[in-house]
Amino acid sequence: MSAVDEAKRAERRLGWALCAPAALVMLAVTGWPILHAVWLSFQRYDLKYPDQREFVGLENYLTVLSNQYWWTAFGTTLLIVATQLVIEFVLGMALALIMHRAVIGRGLVRTASLIPYGIVTVVAAFSWRYAWTPDTGYLANLFAADGAPLTERGSALAIIVLAEVWKTTPFMALLLMTGLALVSEDLLEAAQIDGASRWQRFTKVMLPVMKPAILVAVLFRTLDAFRVFDNIVVLTDGAQDTSSVSVLAYNNLIKGLNLGIGSTMSVLIFLAVALIAFLFVKLFGAAAPGADEDGGRR
Amino acid sequence: MRVRRRGGGAVRSIAAWGAAVVAASALSACAAPRHDDVVNLYYAPEEHLQTVVDRCNDQADGRYRIVYHKLPRDADGQREQLVRRLAAQDDGMDVLGLDTTWTAEFARAGWVREWTGAERRQAEAGTLAGPLASARYGGKLFGAPKNTNVQLLWYRSDVVDRPPRTWDEMIEQARRFEAAGEPSTILIPGAQFEGYVVQFNTLLASAGGKLISDDGTRAVVDEGAVRALEQLKALADSGLTSPSMSNSQEDDVRLEFQQGDAAFQLNWPFAYPSMQEDAPDIARNVRWARYPSSDPARPSKVTLGGFNLAVSAHSPNPQASFAAALCLRSPDSQRFSAIHDGVPPTIESVYAAPEMAAEYPMRDTILEELRDPAIRPITPAYQNVSTVLSKLLSPASRIDPPRTAERIRTEVQDALDSRGVLP
Numbered sequence: 001m002s003a004v005d006e007a008k009r010a011e012r013r014l015g016w017a018l019c020a021p022a023a024l025v026m027l028a029v030t031g032w033p034i035l036h037a038v039w040l041s042f043q044r045y046d047l048k049y050p051d052q053r054e055f056v057g058l059e060n061y062l063t064v065l066s067n068q069y070w071w072t073a074f075g076t077t078l079l080i081v082a083t084q085l086v087i088e089f090v091l092g093m094a095l096a097l098i099m100h101r102a103v104i105g106r107g108l109v110r111t112a113s114l115i116p117y118g119i120v121t122v123v124a125a126f127s128w129r130y131a132w133t134p135d136t137g138y139l140a141n142l143f144a145a146d147g148a149p150l151t152e153r154g155s156a157l158a159i160i161v162l163a164e165v166w167k168t169t170p171f172m173a174l175l176l177m178t179g180l181a182l183v184s185e186d187l188l189e190a191a192q193i194d195g196a197s198r199w200q201r202f203t204k205v206m207l208p209v210m211k212p213a214i215l216v217a218v219l220f221r222t223l224d225a226f227r228v229f230d231n232i233v234v235l236t237d238g239a240q241d242t243s244s245v246s247v248l249a250y251n252n253l254i255k256g257l258n259l260g261i262g263s264t265m266s267v268l269i270f271l272a273v274a275l276i277a278f279l280f281v282k283l284f285g286a287a288a289p290g291a292d293e294d295g296g297r298r
Numbered sequence: 299m300r301v302r303r304r305g306g307g308a309v310r311s312i313a314a315w316g317a318a319v320v321a322a323s324a325l326s327a328c329a330a331p332r333h334d335d336v337v338n339l340y341y342a343p344e345e346h347l348q349t350v351v352d353r354c355n356d357q358a359d360g361r362y363r364i365v366y367h368k369l370p371r372d373a374d375g376q377r378e379q380l381v382r383r384l385a386a387q388d389d390g391m392d393v394l395g396l397d398t399t400w401t402a403e404f405a406r407a408g409w410v411r412e413w414t415g416a417e418r419r420q421a422e423a424g425t426l427a428g429p430l431a432s433a434r435y436g437g438k439l440f441g442a443p444k445n446t447n448v449q450l451l452w453y454r455s456d457v458v459d460r461p462p463r464t465w466d467e468m469i470e471q472a473r474r475f476e477a478a479g480e481p482s483t484i485l486i487p488g489a490q491f492e493g494y495v496v497q498f499n500t501l502l503a504s505a506g507g508k509l510i511s512d513d514g515t516r517a518v519v520d521e522g523a524v525r526a527l528e529q530l531k532a533l534a535d536s537g538l539t540s541p542s543m544s545n546s547q548e549d550d551v552r553l554e555f556q557q558g559d560a561a562f563q564l565n566w567p568f569a570y571p572s573m574q575e576d577a578p579d580i581a582r583n584v585r586w587a588r589y590p591s592s593d594p595a596r597p598s599k600v601t602l603g604g605f606n607l608a609v610s611a612h613s614p615n616p617q618a619s620f621a622a623a624l625c626l627r628s629p630d631s632q633r634f635s636a637i638h639d640g641v642p643p644t645i646e647s648v649y650a651a652p653e654m655a656a657e658y659p660m661r662d663t664i665l666e667e668l669r670d671p672a673i674r675p676i677t678p679a680y681q682n683v684s685t686v687l688s689k690l691l692s693p694a695s696r697i698d699p700p701r702t703a704e705r706i707r708t709e710v711q712d713a714l715d716s717r718g719v720l721p
C-alpha cells in the first residue's frame with residue numbers, strides 16, 4: 001500500500017467523521033419521527049381513550065384505504081397538483097424568458113416577480129379569501145356578483161389553484177431561469193443559421209438543454225404542491241370536498257386526536273411523495289441531477 | 299501587542315459568558331422555577347379578564363397569585379394548545395378555560411380533576427342547571443361554569459312588526475318582505491364548522507329530537523333529526539339566505555347584517571354591542587326574540603355555549619387552583635365580566651343586578667332560553683362528532699333529509715367508536 005493511498009484513506013475517514021454529526025442529527029430529527037409514525041399507524045391509539053391502546057396490525061390502513069373521504073381528498077390533491085403544475089410551467093417559462101431577455105431593469109423585474117413568493121402563505125390566503133367573499137371582496141363583486149365562488153366546489157378549487165399559482169410561479173420561473181442560463185447563444189445562433197424557426201429553436205434546442213433544470217423545477221413543485229395545506233384551510237377549511245390529504249391528516253391527527261388513523265395517513269402521504277420522486281427520476285432518468293447523459297449509469 | 303492580546307482575551311471571555319448565559323437560560327426555560335402560590339390560568343382572550351384576575355389576587359391576600367396566559371383566539375387553536383400540553387403531562391398549567399363541549403373529553407382522558415366536597419358545593423350553588431350539566435361527565439363534576447351563552451333571533455323592527463315564533467313563520471315573513479322590496483335576508487352561520495352544528499342542534503332539540511343516546515355511546519338519529527334536516531334544507535332552498543351562507547361563521551354573519559340587506563340574524567349576543575359601535579343607524583332598530591322553534595306547539599330549546607373552569611390533572615397546586623377558579627367565577631366576577639365583556643353569567647341571581655339592565659337589555663330573553671336549554675351531546679368524542687356533522691350538513695342545499703340522516707347515523711357511530719375517518 002502506497003503512502004498516497006494511505007493519505008487518501010485518512011482523508012476519507014476525516015470526511016466521514018466531519019459529516020457524521022450532521023448525519024446523526026438528520027437521522028434523529030427526520031428518521032425517528034417517520035419510524036415513530038409507522039409504529040403508531042399499527043395501533044389503535046386515540047388520545048381521548050388512553051387506556052384503549054392496542055396493536056391492530058394493518059387495520060388502520062384498511063380503514064383509511066377503504067374510506068371515501070380519503071379517496072376524495074386524494075383525487076382533489078392530484079387535481080390541484082396537476083392543474084397547478086401545467087399553469088405554473090407555462091407561466092413560469094414565459095416569466096423566465098422575459099427575465100432572461102430583459103435588457104433594462106432586469107434586477108427590478110426579478111425582485112418584483114419574487115414578491116408573491118415572499119409573502120407568508122396564510123396572509124396571502126386571507127387576502128384571497130376576503131377578495132372572493134361577496135360584499136367585502138372586489139374580485140367576487142367583479143366576477144360573481146350573484147354567487148359566492150368559495151361555496152361551490154368547482155370555483156373554490158379554481159381559486160385554491162389560482163392562489164397557489166400566484167404564489168409559487170416566481171419560484172418556478174427562478175429555477176427555469178437557471179436552466180436558460182445553460183443555453184449558449186452559439187447554439188441558438190447556429191440553429192438560426194440552419195433555418196430553425198423561433199418555435200423550433202425553443203423546442204429543439206432550448207428545452208433539451210434545459211432538461212435538468214426543468215426536472216428539478218417540476219419535481220420540487222410537485223412534491224411541494226402535493227402537501228398543499230394553508231391555502232385550503234384558510235379559503236374553505238376543506239368544505240365542499242376541497243380537502244387535500246394533508247388537511248385530512250391534520251383533521252384526524254390534531255383535531256380528532258386519533259394518533260392511529262392520523263399516523264396512517266401521514267405514512268401514506270410519505271409513501272406517495274416518495275413514489276412521485278421515484279417516478280420522476282425514473283421517467284426523466286437521463287436528466288436526473290448528478291446523472292450522466294447515457295441513461296443515468298456511471 | 300500586549301493590549302491586543304488582552305483585547306482578544308476579553309472578546310473570548312465575553313463570548314464564553316454569552317454562551318453560558320444562553321445555555322443557562324435555555325436550561326431554566328426547561329425547568330422554570332415554580333412558586334407554590336402561582337396559579338397559571340390558561341383562558342381564551344377576554345378583554346377585561348385581567349381586571350378580574352387582579353381583583354382575585356387582591357382578595358387572595360397572598361394565598362395564591364393568578365397569572366393569566368391568553369390562549370389563541372379561535373376555539374380549535376385553544377383546544378390544540380391545551381390538548382398538546384396536557385397529553386405531554388405539562389405541569390405548567392393549573393386552571394384551564396374549557397369550552398363546554400370539551401369538558402367530557404378532558405375528563406375521559408384524565409386531564410382534569412374532579413370537583414369534590416366544599417368546592418363542588420360552592421361551584422354548584424345558584425348555578426343554572428343547563429350550564430352545570432355541561433360541566434358534568436359520568437355523574438361527576440369536572441368544571442365550574444364561568445359563563446354561558448345562547449343565541450337569539452335578532453331582527454329589524456323597522457321591517458318586522460311581530461317577531462316570528464317558528465322557523466317556518468320566519469321564512470314566510472322574509473318572503474313577504476322580499477316581495478315588498480324590503481330587507482329580507484335571513485342570516486345564519488352555515489360554514490362547515492362547529493357554529494353550524496350549534497344551529498342544527500338547536501333545531502334538533504326544538505323538534506324534540508335526539509342524536510346520541512344519553513350515555514353517549516350510541517348514535518340514535520330519530521324523527522326529530524330528520525325534521526331538523528328538513529328545516530335547514532327548506533331555508534337553504536328558499537333563496538332568502540345570503541349567497542355566502544355556506545362559508546359564513548358568526549362574525550361574517552354579524553358583518554353582513556350590518557350591511558343592511560338582512561331582516562333576520564341568528565347569532566350570539568356579542569352581535570348586539572358590535573352593531574351599536576359599527577352600524578348605529580341599523581342598531582337603533584334592532585330587536586331580539588327567542589330563537590324560532592321548529593314545533594309551533596312548544597318554544598325553542600336553544601343550544602348552550604360558554605366556558606367551564608377546570609383544574610389540570612398535572613397541576614402541582616390543586617388546592618390554590620380550585621380556590622382561584624372559584625374566585626374567577628364568583629357572582630361578583632361574573633357580573634363584572636357580563637357588563638364589561640358581554641358574556642352571560644351562569645349564576646342566576648347575577649341577572650337581577652341593577653347594572654345589568656343597561657348593558658344587557660336582552661337579559662330576560664336570554665334567561666328564559668337558559669332555563670330550558672339544549673345541551674350538545676355529552677361525549678368525549680364530541681369534537682369528532684361535530685366534524686362529521688358539519689361535513690354532512692354542509693352545504694345545507696345538498697341535504698337530502700332521510701339519506702343524510704342515515705349517513706349521520708353510521709358516521710357518528712364510527713366517530714363515537716374512534717374508528718372511522720374524519721372528513
